[in-house]
Amino acid sequence: MTEPLATGATIGILGGGQLGRMLSVAAARLGFRTHIYEPAARPPAADVAHAVTTAPYEDEAALRAFASAVDVITYEFENIPTAALDLLEAHRPIRPGRRALAVSQDRIAEKDFLTGLGLSTAPYAGVDSAQDLEAAIARIGTPAILKTTRLGYDGKGQARLRAPADAAAALAAMQGAPAVLEGFVDFSHEVSVIAARGPGGEVAAYDPGENVHRDGILHTTTVPARLSPAQRSDAVLIAARILNALDYVGVLGVELFVTAQGLLVNEIAPRVHNSGHWTQNGCAVDQFEQHIRAVAGWPLGDGKRHSNVVMTNLIGEEIEQVPGLARESMCALHLYGKAEARPGRKMGHVNRVNGPARG
Amino acid sequence: MTEPLATGATIGILGGGQLGRMLSVAAARLGFRTHIYEPAARPPAADVAHAVTTAPYEDEAALRAFASAVDVITYEFENIPTAALDLLEAHRPIRPGRRALAVSQDRIAEKDFLTGLGLSTAPYAGVDSAQDLEAAIARIGTPAILKTTRLGYDGKGQARLRAPADAAAALAAMQGAPAVLEGFVDFSHEVSVIAARGPGGEVAAYDPGENVHRDGILHTTTVPARLSPAQRSDAVLIAARILNALDYVGVLGVELFVTAQGLLVNEIAPRVHNSGHWTQNGCAVDQFEQHIRAVAGWPLGDGKRHSNVVMTNLIGEEIEQVPGLARESMCALHLYGKAEARPGRKMGHVNRVNGPARG
Structure with a gap:
């Protein structure tokens, strides 16, 4: 897709929350139609969309029908299952592309990417075990915060360490998921x-x-x-x-x-x-x-x-x-x-x- | 209906053109849903409406179903057939009300209403015959413009009179419809x-x-x-x-x-x-x-x-x-x-x- 999309074309949006809703209104302002894909019933975006598919991200037939009904695909959230993305991308361009999703779905990949660009982040270290965590604390210090590497919602999957003694409880809160220790940043x-x-x-x-x-x-x-x-x-x-x-x-x-x-x-x-x-x-x-x-x-x-x-x-x-x-x-x-x-x-x-x- | 309409309520809109479309987006911004009633297929408002009824204004069953699906009714244009308004109003409030529609659907009623309020308008006179027109020209003079009293679209149903000699042609252009002669106004x-x-x-x-x-x-x-x-x-x-x-x-x-x-x-x-x-x-x-x-x-x-x-x-x-x-x-x-x-x-x-x- 190199030509600008013509007025009247349909933009597929994965996710029907308030961001999908406001994207839909903006698309209409440019003369586009939108088609929302959302597992939950009665999503906010449905009120202002041309079409809505209500189906889980595991429903391959629904994904295929959605892809064939739209000209390009975008999304309002980054935790879209990889298999669904693979299937959709075989049919229509997904924008922003997969690289942005891969980087932002994983806290360590994101920080590695950012520091690789020469940008500063909070000090961080991957944590898969009590040993990792001990080494990370030794390097980064406390206070610090332990987070699952995959994105959580609204502060879930996070545990604060005020002192090294909080390590065991924080690690337990990760429930065995891969984690990252982030140092506190003194910011204004x-x-x-x-x-x-x-x-x-x-x-x-x-x-x-x-x-x-x-x-x-x-x-x-x-x-x-x-x-x-x-x-x-x-x-x-x-x-x-x-x-x-x-x-x-x-x-x-x-x-x-x-x-x-x-x-x-x-x-x-x-x-x-x-x-x-x-x-x-x-x-x-x-x-x-x-x-x-x-x-x-x-x-x-x-x-x-x-x-x-x-x-x-x-x-x-x-x-x-x-x-x-x-x-x-x-x-x-x-x-x-x-x-x-x-x-x-x-x-x-x-x-x-x-x-x-x-x- | 005296209480404010609650978020989530449905506003019915007669007409699915660009005004209905932009009303629909505005309603969504306040958390309302909209239901569009429009005889023509694929109306612009449909892209951003919760529901659409495609039916003529003579379809009583469709009008009744529409009224029962909405909490209040409004419109994007003033030429709605009276019978449809009668039927709808028996079920749901119509806002703005019938008086505004009656006044604005008829050029003479509108000017009588305005001058009755002490407001100034262009000089005008009702014209149903060649005799009326002659008298109107004698009073108002030329240049003037003869218009059908019911609303036309985009300048249709209008004829200019540069001089009294244009009277016969102007009257013929009305095709027997009731008309009003309006004097030209010298405005900046x-x-x-x-x-x-x-x-x-x-x-x-x-x-x-x-x-x-x-x-x-x-x-x-x-x-x-x-x-x-x-x-x-x-x-x-x-x-x-x-x-x-x-x-x-x-x-x-x-x-x-x-x-x-x-x-x-x-x-x-x-x-x-x-x-x-x-x-x-x-x-x-x-x-x-x-x-x-x-x-x-x-x-x-x-x-x-x-x-x-x-x-x-x-x-x-x-x-x-x-x-x-x-x-x-x-x-x-x-x-x-x-x-x-x-x-x-x-x-x-x-x-x-x-x-x-x-x-």
Whole structure:
């Protein structure tokens, strides 16, 4: 697929959550149709998609039918089973490509990749045994955090080590899964860069946003972030280096720690990212449309913003704040249409437009 | 229906064109589902709607099933057959209400209503015969324009009279339909006000936009419009007076001529309006969401804009400009997913974000 996708073509999206939902709306804005593939019933994306397949990732017939109904395939989450990807890729291009998925599905592969590019990360060491862990602690020290190498959700598969004595309990919490010990980083704040790359190698980045987490879940992203001009350009250059090294197509999220020694890469996400939701009300082309443009081989938006924005997630019962938020001036609501407000569940977000772009 | 509609409820929309499409996206942003009723196959709104009924407005069973599947009904165009409205209204509330439709479906009823409120319009007179027309010309003079009283599309059902001698030909062009003679107005430019009213009487207006037409179709809307502060407040007060007089619920578009003698009302549209598309990239709450908020009994956005915007329609083959437009900075694309670019057909629009709100 080298020609730009024509208006009216169908973009297949693996995953029907809120990211798939907002990708679907952005695709429609460019005249594309979307087809969602999602195992769970009544996914949020179904309300705004042209077609939906409800089937598990093990259903080869459903995967084949999905692939033949779409022109290109993208995804809203990175934990897609490899066998499903193999089958789909035999029929249609998958964007972003497999390399980005392989790297981001495994914490050690990701850190090896990043350090191989000359980028800084937290100190880390693979841990498969008590012996490994002892050696890792000796090198990295405590406090530290032990994580399964495959991605967990919302802080699951993680154990903190305040002191070397916590080693046995932390290892037990991994339940025998391969793990990685990460040293704590002394950082002042976290920022993230949302950047995109097209199939021709064109790269565009949004201004970095500053993230605040609460209970392990993103709470707010504020743009502009507190960064010096040099840090800001470093942040964007780091994202561009990652995009080019992966021969990436689509939007990528890069979380960075701001430290006295410079920027450290915390994590990359090969997809649109919660910390990029502010672009919906700060830019003429938001991260969702930017991803669709890249996947479709269209020209990328340049990432310029017209307004400063503070994005705040609505988690669980925070959705009950909506009647008050709806009365607030310059407050844009983005609700996901989820029926049940379970604790920790992302129900929506608001973008508060915070004056013209400055800083 | 006095309680605000709960997230997850379904809003029925009569008409599946681009306005229904953008209403559907706005409804989803608030967590609502939409169900489109549209006689034509493959309507643009279907790509982003939860459900679609494809049936004519004469199909009573389909209308009944549609009404029972939705919580409230709204529409994207005003020429809905009366019998269909009667049937639907027996089952579910229709917003905006019947009075607004009755007034806006008939040019004489509309002008009588407006002048009855003390608002100015072009001079007009009903014409059912050659005798009527002669009397009307004697009073109004020429140049003038003869129009069928029921709404035409894109300048159809209209005939210009440069001189009294054109009377016979103009009358023949009406093909026996009831008509109205409208005097020409000496205006410097046209502006429109997009305003909304909630079920509790709350009113909110966006800043007026300045409209330029080409071949009888809206070409651009520029915000801010060239208006003095007094004219701007007059424009908004005119819209508010109309909304209140109609006990209106939803978004209304009011086209105004700017003349040396003040503002004249050209036309009202009981729906979201092409000249309000700029709000998508100029405001935190756009006209589509504002309409859904009103119809759902939610608090209205306050209409403030964060950015100046120039909206340009893409008509017919102008859709071929998209690759170039996609490369332009601060240019937001809104394409309707229509397969065929027929002459005069609205294929999409762009909003050029033109700096922070000023003026």
